[in-house]
Amino acid sequence: MRQQVQPGGASSASCSSTSECFSLSHRPAAECGSETSAASEKHEVRANNPPADLSRMTSIIVFYLLYLLSLCLGLACVVCVCVWSGHWRGGFAWDGSALEFNWHPVLMVTGLVVVYGVGAVVYRIPLTWGQNKLPWKLLHAALMLIALILSIVGLCAVFDYHNINKISNVYSLHSWIGITATAVFAMQWVCGAAGFLLPCSPVTLRKVLKPVHVWLGGIILLLSIAACISGINEKLFFALKGNATGTQPYSSLPPEAVLGNTLGVLIVAFGLVVLKILSNHEWQRPDSRPEGLAYTPLLQEENE
């Protein structure tokens, strides 16, 4: 449905519900910060509609609170998994020993969950909506590439450790889910880069690809969380056997077990906050640009 352009560049779409209708101002970058007559007119219009203004402001505040929460949870996940591998599991190496395996949880949690989640919500930040989309698209692609590389190196660590120690690969349910998540993620990144970054990709293809891209993005995060929870659970049972190695059994909940379980809870919480941000239509970057207020696209069509 075509959007109606409000004075000042803010667009208001006709909506089926207030929750779907929310539209933040997305003026072009060139206009941001300038108090034009049109912008003044918009302020007058807003002054006549205080409930809508209040609703808009509340929504922005809730977004930033959730965004801040996601960053804190993500940071807590990375700290927890580093402390677990670095302190409780003996540290890191790349020599085929258990210390090489220790890279696996750190890189998978950091890459496939935290950096991935942070990269997924880049477009939802309202402050970016008034700006040229291309830099944010490149940031999204770069964060996802970092996440993908970390995940692949994380998989290499466990494959290398298994191969050197004559342990079978890809037999557990954890590995099936984790490998699927990484494979779909790699496919998603390649298709996303080809479909949304290449200047030669047609606009019609982008329109078809976009909902699939968004949908697959959520699925990858769900698979990542399931893989992480099963992996942490499995590792704690393997590591905390209460045997001659001097470890306390998992069932007695020693500090390492509490740390591992807490890491799992933090991962679930981070994933839920990210999925909440992604699923809220109020925080989706508006698709249609107000007519007559064009950006300067660096590629063919950057608004897809």
Added chain:
Amino acid sequence: MRQQVQPGGASSASCSSTSECFSLSHRPAAECGSETSAASEKHEVRANNPPADLSRMTSIIVFYLLYLLSLCLGLACVVCVCVWSGHWRGGFAWDGSALEFNWHPVLMVTGLVVVYGVGAVVYRIPLTWGQNKLPWKLLHAALMLIALILSIVGLCAVFDYHNINKISNVYSLHSWIGITATAVFAMQWVCGAAGFLLPCSPVTLRKVLKPVHVWLGGIILLLSIAACISGINEKLFFALKGNATGTQPYSSLPPEAVLGNTLGVLIVAFGLVVLKILSNHEWQRPDSRPEGLAYTPLLQEENE
């Protein structure tokens, strides 16, 4: 935003996008099947808008295909977990032995995943939209109560088995996630029944409660899936040790391991299909009833 009533009782909301705008006909039951002049008028309107008709029909077909797929996947999950526990793990009993534990995966997968998922999408079935909502609300509540009871009995089975065999309870990450899912589910059911079924609950409370109820519903399913994946993974490592008991090790992927892993994959697939159905705005039961075409509410306000 207020809906516009179209001839024939079909309502068309003004929308921000075509994907949010989709509105299937939801005539009241009394009118269904009768070819009134208003209905004829609607057909004429539709005849003048073949693309919208085609889009509506395509959406209905896609919904029913996904719904059928969810039912098939749910059935496959139940069959798989029953075969696993009943055949590969020795069957069922309630005597404190491992046979009592076998109820745990069966009841949790059947209750907390399959019956829960089927109950969650009841309102999404387009055929029900033209009918009084109360019977479907009662069906939703009944299915969720069955799911909750199955889950609680499933938890009782594992607690009883642990207590008799002097095994600690609620120490693993799997148990933390699973217990949380069941506790939130129980709270959700009580709040849902009190808020949406009790005639004395005010309409304003229902309006506030509804989005929270829907959001928590999705979270419970995500937690259930994570709990099931970690639980199946853990059980396969426990059961398939390749030791003197004669079992082949999990790492050699014997038939039981393939069955268990397949069960995990089916649970993930079922969950993703259900979440896809729940997240698609085109398949949400329309909130507002066409004016002048009232149902016969049996409770105070059944459209919330």
